[in-house]
Amino acid sequence: MAQEMAMLHDIARCSACRACMVACKQWHELPADMSTPFEGQYQSHADLTPTTWTLIRMTERVDAQKKFHWDFVKTQCMHCGDPACAKGCPEEAIDKLPTGAVVINPEKCVGCGYCVANCPFGIPKINKETHKSTKCDLCFDRIEEGMTPSCAKTCTADALQFAPYEEIEKIARQRVQELKNDGYPDANVFNPQGVGGIHMIYVLPEKPETYGFKPQAATPNSIDVWKDIVRPLGKLAGAGAVVGVLGLAAVKGMMGKKNDDDHGKGEH
Structure with a gap:
């Protein structure tokens, strides 16, 4: 070590x-x-x-x-x-x-x-x-x-x-x-x-x-909140947003296919 x-x-x-x-x-x-x-x-x-x-x-x-x-x-x-x-x-x-x-x-x-x-x-x-x-x-x-x-x-x-x-x-x-x-x-x-x-x-x-030194210099407590709570939630939110976008794209793709199928049926 x-x-x-x-x-x-x-x-x-x-x-x-x-x-x-x-x-x-x-x-x-x-x-x-x-x-x-x-x-x-x-x-x-x-x-x-x-x-x-x-x-x-x-x-x-x-x-x-x-x-x-x-x-x-x-x-x-x-x-x-x-x-x-x-x-x-x-x-x-x-x-x-x-x-x-x-x-x-x-x-x-x-x-x-x-x-x-x-x-x-x-x-x-x-x-x-x-x-x-x-x-x-x-x-x-x-x-x-x-x-x-x-x-x-x-x-x-x-x-x-x-x-x-x-x-x-x-x-x-x-x-x-x-x-x-x-x-x-x-x-x-x-x-x-x-x-x-x-x-x-x-x-x-x-x-x-x-x-010019600050004897009371300290790491802000708010940084721990950011590191342990906010940042992880942000990553989850980001991942959720990606999943949401992909899901929406998939739904739109399915709807587009259904519309194509419906149009195809109407032509016969």
Whole structure:
């Protein structure tokens, strides 16, 4: 059985070299976003795009020690333990794998945008050219071969680590204690349980809101109603509609044959 894995982003160690972004592009053979306008900022893109699945967000601020500071936050799919995107997908095109990776199946995806609407982190994007939803897949194909995701493999600052889930949790707790000892009393592990926990865990020197994270992020209860009741009923209704159409066609065919027979009898 595949082992549950997780990635850790230690924001305090990130240098914003963006090698992870390049590695992601290379492994997935994603084209450059040539239309991205330059707005006078160091951050390469304003947001994730259909062909940019990982992004280093760069923010200037004064930190808890009253010092000017840059925040470098790796943004990508969180790979939730209870993924709203997968639950809300009407085509069942999104799979949660035993390793923890949440992966979109492009063969099934129809680009309906339900995953975009339901994701509490605003991650998936619709590719207008292919009409498919896209996002980070945690390099699930590499994981299946015993390899590390390309972004974590490339990181030179040890800001990204990839290991079995329990090991990552242990490393994260140790790092938080180190940060607290260094004068960051609000250091914490960001791993919201409202979405079933995530497989892209963060070590944060300060409160989650400082970095734009939502501590109370959760998979909507309405998604369970959709997944367990509405979607199955919709499929039954769809099947019933098909049967109804076929039945009506059959009746019309029989009526047509009867009329032909009646006409035939009248001619003799």
